[in-house]
Amino acid sequence: MTTDPPAPPAPPGTPAPPGTSAPAPAPAPSPDAPSQSSAPGALNLALLRDRNDAAVLRAVRAAGDGTSRVELAVRTGLTAQAISKITARLLADGLLTEAGRSHVAGRSGKPRTLLRLVPDARSALGAEIGRRELHLLRTDLTGAVVVRARTPIDPDGEPGPILDRLAAMVRELTADTGGGRVLGLGLACPGPLDTRDGILHQVTGMPRWHGLHLREAVQDRTGLPVLVEKNTTAGVLSRPGPDHRAFVYLGDGVGAGLVLGGRVQRGARTNAGEFGHQCLDPDGPPCACGARGCLEALCLAALRTGRTDRAAAALALGVANLVRLLDVEEVVLGGATLLGDPEPYEAAIRTALAARLPDPHWQHVTLTRATALAVPQGAAALALSRLFG
Amino acid sequence: MTTDPPAPPAPPGTPAPPGTSAPAPAPAPSPDAPSQSSAPGALNLALLRDRNDAAVLRAVRAAGDGTSRVELAVRTGLTAQAISKITARLLADGLLTEAGRSHVAGRSGKPRTLLRLVPDARSALGAEIGRRELHLLRTDLTGAVVVRARTPIDPDGEPGPILDRLAAMVRELTADTGGGRVLGLGLACPGPLDTRDGILHQVTGMPRWHGLHLREAVQDRTGLPVLVEKNTTAGVLSRPGPDHRAFVYLGDGVGAGLVLGGRVQRGARTNAGEFGHQCLDPDGPPCACGARGCLEALCLAALRTGRTDRAAAALALGVANLVRLLDVEEVVLGGATLLGDPEPYEAAIRTALAARLPDPHWQHVTLTRATALAVPQGAAALALSRLFG
DNA sequence: CCGGTTAGTCCACACTGTTGTTTAACTTGG
DNA sequence: CCAAGTTAAACAACAGTGTGGACTAACCGG
Structure with missing residues (x-):
């Protein structure tokens, strides 16, 4: 478990989730934990905002190519005014753009302004760690694959060198992300594992990976927020x-x-x-x-x-x-x-x-x-x- | 499907869920639908409040016999101040009481004020509609059974008379609920059914019940909010x-x-x-x-x-x-x-x-x-x- | 050109939870 | 006994949420 050069020593401007305005409120104890781990449903105002932002983004994504604010209001159940504020925020963050108007023939009144996701506003990395090879890719905001790379894995080998190679591939694949911030790196692995802490259990067929603190190891090497997931669970999330x-x-x-x-x-x-x-x-x-x-x-x-x-x-x-x-x-x-x-x-x-x-x-x-x-x-x-x- | 005397013509003061202060804001289209049916996660402030109230109530219930506000703050992740406001609301609604202080020997500072659920503040009705009999019971706020009654069912008979009997039993069992408002009536049924609209499909072994609009029928007869659920699903909810x-x-x-x-x-x-x-x-x-x-x-x-x-x-x-x-x-x-x-x-x-x-x-x-x-x-x-x- | 209609925003507002401070109610130590 | 220390809870002022109503923008139809 070599710990290697810590790569980009600090997350280069990545950690802020959706909202970007506030300097660094983060009352969370650990910097990457999802605010409150086992909170039984109680919500904060900040969490409320993030949730509604997410709901609007999802609605825009689900609509495919362009929705209007009115439609978002109907879909989410929020007021037109609330949608107005939320979309203003998302537009300022660069996540959305206005893309023309929807002229429907024979329909009076001001036409609706279409809103779309800006695919390049953010990107995300995903990797599959298999018994034969490591597959890494970068997607845009819509989940479409932008670039990818792969490297063979020796299942009986030490994880350290492979993780070093993974970190190098991450650097390559994220070198040319214009201003598009990288949201994080998801790692899909076989075998039983602990998703919350990112620790592998007995990975069948990869003895040296047994008990590896994968999240920590990759986080240290890349400086990105890392999420560890079982491969099948990742599979079900591959598209909405x-x-x-x-x-x-x-x-x-x-x-x-x-x-x-x-x-x-x-x-x-x-x-x-x-x-x-x-x-x-x-x-x-x-x-x-x-x-x-x-x-x-x-x-x-x-x-x-x-x-x-x-x-x-x-x-x-x-x-x-x-x-x-x-x-x-x-x-x-x-x-x-x-x-x-x-x-x-x-x-x-x-x-x-x-x-x-x-x-x-x-x-x-x-x-x-x-x-x-x-x-x-x-x-x-x-x-x-x-x-x- | 006889429609009978509509019993208590209007819900006698039942419909307001947790908060009771506001006169009647209810922007919901249908009076009993859960605010917004298919809203994909978007929340408004009223829903936020209800959620947090519920989270606090759950935490109190989970604690068994008495929790303090500080403990609630820790459990829910909310601020002490927020808990203070929320508990004040719940105390005013009669759902909680202060029940003494928790003196812990050798612990300095003001002792914590214990909060408890008031079991009789509300009650709930639950029924199991089986192929042999109908079982109705009333529970208090903690879910403990207060009274119950049963009546045989002829599986080949018409549902109408049985539902009339159910309504009569409901009147009996709710006659002596002091000020404790009745939150609603849950109906557990066998066979495939549509939970959302409360419509039965082909109930195996009860041919006349096929396609019955059970929720509507019972709602009309009792004036209570009715929830229809599959018996096994109800079973899993019998206790936290x-x-x-x-x-x-x-x-x-x-x-x-x-x-x-x-x-x-x-x-x-x-x-x-x-x-x-x-x-x-x-x-x-x-x-x-x-x-x-x-x-x-x-x-x-x-x-x-x-x-x-x-x-x-x-x-x-x-x-x-x-x-x-x-x-x-x-x-x-x-x-x-x-x-x-x-x-x-x-x-x-x-x-x-x-x-x-x-x-x-x-x-x-x-x-x-x-x-x-x-x-x-x-x-x-x-x-x-x-x-x- | 003008009224009608729809989309979206500006403003004041009610309400949420948060921060900082004060009061209440204990224990501890002199 | 009393003052200091400590913890619980409330009070007051505040930032930020979504809401309601009035207003502007941008189209259609005559």
């Missing part, structure tokens, strides 16, 4: 979607990321999403986790013998179980193995859903494919969520 | 618990209610919790839902042949799957069948969790039994959540 959705991953293992009620679900011990270890057959083959008949064990065993159909059937059953239990409206499929040959999986899942949902029409589930970049993009989205909430 | 917990139900069927991240999860179409229809054996016995090998089918088949052990094993496997997928910290067991003979189920679940969680120590799961009243109590808790958020 419905309030109830799941990202299902089939690669080296099987896992899922969950958004329920519009919120990422990490579970009590940040260990939710162990979708691959649901038991589908108490007498099935043994799994690496110690149990028997896990979905993951069934899938991997089938794949080893080339029986994609069986792997797909097992996965499909798991997805149907998940959909029935959680009533999600979208399932996003990802992971190298699955994306390498998606059709059989999609077909099997469609069949299973049709067979196992009592009313497939009413409970329609959208099935989509993630891109290969979903995980690092989701990691970047994590950094963007400082603005979008 | 950890932020990630599940209520698992084995009665006429098998189901679950979920609280994840401190929020009830109903799913995209308020159909989450179909825990009983996870497939544990693709070649298993056919289930009433049309699929094969559902947990519920396995359990019920085993129970029909008196094999409690097999039913317990199936349920335990499902619970283990649920815990791994969602990383809950508490599982509450309920339902008449299970509570009639809980030991084998508990033992099987403990065994399954020990076998299937990679680190049972770190991921410890508390297993508790619900009371027989959990469902109607949870329904009442739903009405209490107007105050507690």
Whole structure:
């Protein structure tokens, strides 16, 4: 765990979240903690403002290409006046621009002024740390990938040199961000980990990374706010979607990321999403986790013998179980193995859903494919969520 | 669907939620809708105040018997001054009282003034509508049951007369609520339903209730704010618990209610919790839902042949799957069948969790039994959540 | 050109939580 | 017993939130 040159010694103008006006009020004890860790819902005026700013930004993003203030007022439930103040703030911060007016033929009155996100106003970094390679990318405010870079990883090696390389790549990728401030760096990792403190637990297949204080290590090397997340959870955040959705991953293992009620679900011990270890057959083959008949064990065993159909059937059953239990409206499929040959999986899942949902029409589930970049993009989205909430 | 005498023609002084001072600002379109239905997180000042009031009330409730203002300030993250103002409001509303001072030996300074909930300040009604009987109860502010009543139900009968009886029971049970205002009536029902509009879908085993506008019907008959909820979801709310917990139900069927991240999860179409229809054996016995090998089918088949052990094993496997997928910290067991003979189920679940969680120590799961009243109590808790958020 | 209509802003305001100061109610030490 | 020290809670002045009403801007239709 070499600690290396601390890179940019202080965060070069990054830490201020949405509002930029106040000099440095920050009553928070730790400089990067999210204001109040375990506050049970009590809100401050500053937090209120940030929340409403975020709500407006989200509404603008959701609208795609241009919304008016009136529409924002309707969508958010705030007054026109409140929207006026909030958008003024966001315009001053450079996050929004006015982009023409919306002339609707045969409609009297002053036309609405369109507002848009300024993609280059901020940027975010996201990385996927895998057992084979490290993938880093930078996105703009809309989440679109701007540049990316990759480097191989030796899973048995020490993390230190790799993190040094990561820091170097970060410097490269952020060198040319005009005035666009970098919001932070999201790191998506396999295996169980502690999201809150950014500490890895037993990362399967990467023995030297066991127990690593990843957040601290990368924060020291880059000077950026760092967020550590499980890869599947990052996957589900790769793009905005419905309030109830799941990202299902089939690669080296099987896992899922969950958004329920519009919120990422990490579970009590940040260990939710162990979708691959649901038991589908108490007498099935043994799994690496110690149990028997896990979905993951069934899938991997089938794949080893080339029986994609069986792997797909097992996965499909798991997805149907998940959909029935959680009533999600979208399932996003990802992971190298699955994306390498998606059709059989999609077909099997469609069949299973049709067979196992009592009313497939009413409970329609959208099935989509993630891109290969979903995980690092989701990691970047994590950094963007400082603005979008 | 007889419409009957509309009972107390207007809500007799009930509608104002926490704050009572303002005459009647209510900018909400519909009188009982929760201010703004689908507002994506935007808050106005009135909502901010209600939220903070609720946060303080929750903190007082969580503290059990008496907290001080300083402690509330710490817990909520608000300033002492803010707490002072908020508690003053709640004291004026009669929700809190000052109950002595906390003399701690060997501690200098002014002793803290203890604050407590006033149990009788408000009350809430909760009902469980089952296939065999209707169970109604009234709780105080703390959720403790004050009075209850029951009446048999003919599952094949018309709902109208039963709802009339319900309204009569409501009048009885609320006749002697001193000044304690009734916050509302929660109705827990089986089967798929639409929580938002309070409309039942196809309630299994109660054909005449199919498509009933239950909320409206009961609201008209009682004049109270009515909330309709699925029985399992009500069950999980029967008492405060950890932020990630599940209520698992084995009665006429098998189901679950979920609280994840401190929020009830109903799913995209308020159909989450179909825990009983996870497939544990693709070649298993056919289930009433049309699929094969559902947990519920396995359990019920085993129970029909008196094999409690097999039913317990199936349920335990499902619970283990649920815990791994969602990383809950508490599982509450309920339902008449299970509570009639809980030991084998508990033992099987403990065994399954020990076998299937990679680190049972770190991921410890508390297993508790619900009371027989959990469902109607949870329904009442739903009405209490107007105050507690 | 002018009235009608809609969008957005300016201003005064009510209310939120915050900061700084004062009062209340104890314990401690002489 | 009394003064000093300490902690709890309230009081007063304040910054900042969203709100309501009046006002201006920018279009349409005649």
